[in-house]
Amino acid sequence: MxxxxxxxxxxxxxxxxxxxxxxxxxxxxxxxxxxxxxxxxxxxxxxxxxxxxxxxxxxxxxxxxxxxxxxxxxxxxxGETSLYPKDAKKRALIDSRLDFDLGKFWPALKEYAYPQVLQNKLPNPERENDMIDALDNLELLLNQSKYIAGDQMTLADISLFCNVSFLWMSKYDFSKYPKIRAWFEGMIKLPYYKETNQDFNDWIHTKTPIKGH
Ligand SMILES: N[C@@H](CCC(=O)N[C@@H](CS)C(=O)NCC(=O)O)C(=O)O
CATH class of the missing domain: 3.40.30.10 (Glutaredoxin)
Known part of the structure; x- marks a missing residue:
């Protein structure tokens, strides 16, 4: 099973x-x-x-x-091949974005946002720089293509979406990131978005929003 x-x-x-x-x-x-x-x-x-x-x-x-x-x-x-194609180059690109997520975006999020949102701590300026750097990188990627690893949605979009949504739902200011905003607005239109995100959204709304920056 x-x-x-x-x-x-x-x-x-x-x-x-x-x-x-x-x-x-x-x-x-x-x-x-x-x-x-x-x-x-x-x-x-x-x-x-x-x-x-x-x-x-x-x-x-x-x-x-x-x-x-x-x-x-x-x-x-x-057996579905669009989210994680078999083609070596396409797959390598997705892997590299997933590594960016694991090695850069997620650690920045964990150090910068989690303490503020979950423990009501003040923003740490050093950690904030790491978060901004990770978001700047993501904006650059989305400047190159509609999705994170090319012109179709892949596993990299789903993984990064969940991390970005932690910031988004914590009221982080995305005004300087038009590409991330457009991508995010597209992702929340996925037919299974509500079912898989509603409980999280309700939960995070009970937590402390990100402080101004
Ligand atoms: N890199 C791991 C992170 C897993 C992780 O740290 N999960 C947290 C919850 S978000 C957890 O299990 N925390 C409980 C613990 O470590 O004891 C992944 O992507 O699956």
């Missing part, structure tokens, strides 16, 4: 996997994990995943961690 474990509040990586299952038209059982209640640290969960992270995917005992790896695996398994 295949089961996908995601955090109940649907922070960024779990939501990206969930959106991917919908984009691929895959009907996968999902289990909601309440991090605040420590459900990711129960003996049963730790047995599958000693790193106690979500998302996690369990395909008949084959356990996979890391959202981007799970998304790629699901795309390959589904």
């Amino acid at each position: 295949c089961t996908f474990y995601r955090d109940q509040t649907h922070e960024c990586p779990g939501r990206a996997v969930w959106m991917t299952t919908k984009a691929l038209n895959m009907d996968i059982e999902s289990v909601s994990i309440n991090l605040e209640k420590g459900e990711h640290k129960t003996p049963e969960y730790l047995k599958m995943n000693p790193f106690h992270t979500v998302p996690m995917y369990n395909d008949n005992g084959f356990v996979l961690l890391e959202s981007r790896a799970i998304m790629k695996y699901l795309a390959d398994k589904s």
Whole structure:
């Protein structure tokens, strides 16, 4: 049996996997994990995943961690080829954008936005520079093509969308990023956007907005 474990509040990586299952038209059982209640640290969960992270995917005992790896695996398994094509160059471009997300965008978001939104901390100017740099890079990418890795939507768009939406829903000011704004407005028109993002949007609206910058 295949089961996908995601955090109940649907922070960024779990939501990206969930959106991917919908984009691929895959009907996968999902289990909601309440991090605040420590459900990711129960003996049963730790047995599958000693790193106690979500998302996690369990395909008949084959356990996979890391959202981007799970998304790629699901795309390959589904046989659908537009989100993660087989062509070496197209795939390499998507991989490079996903690495940008994992290595640059997500760490900047975690250090800059998470403490403000989740712990009500003041913005850290150094971390703010990293966030601006990551957003400037994203704007540059979207200046080159309609989507993040070319002219069609791929896994890179879904992964980065979930991170950008954390900032967006926390009222970050995107006025100097017209390309990101246009791309984001397009992504929220996806037919499965509401189903996969509503709980997150409701949850984040109960948190502290990003402070002025
Ligand atoms: N790079 C990982 C990040 C996974 C991650 O850190 N998830 C957080 C929730 S957003 C988590 O599991 N936190 C609980 C913990 O680390 O104990 C991915 O993309 O899947």
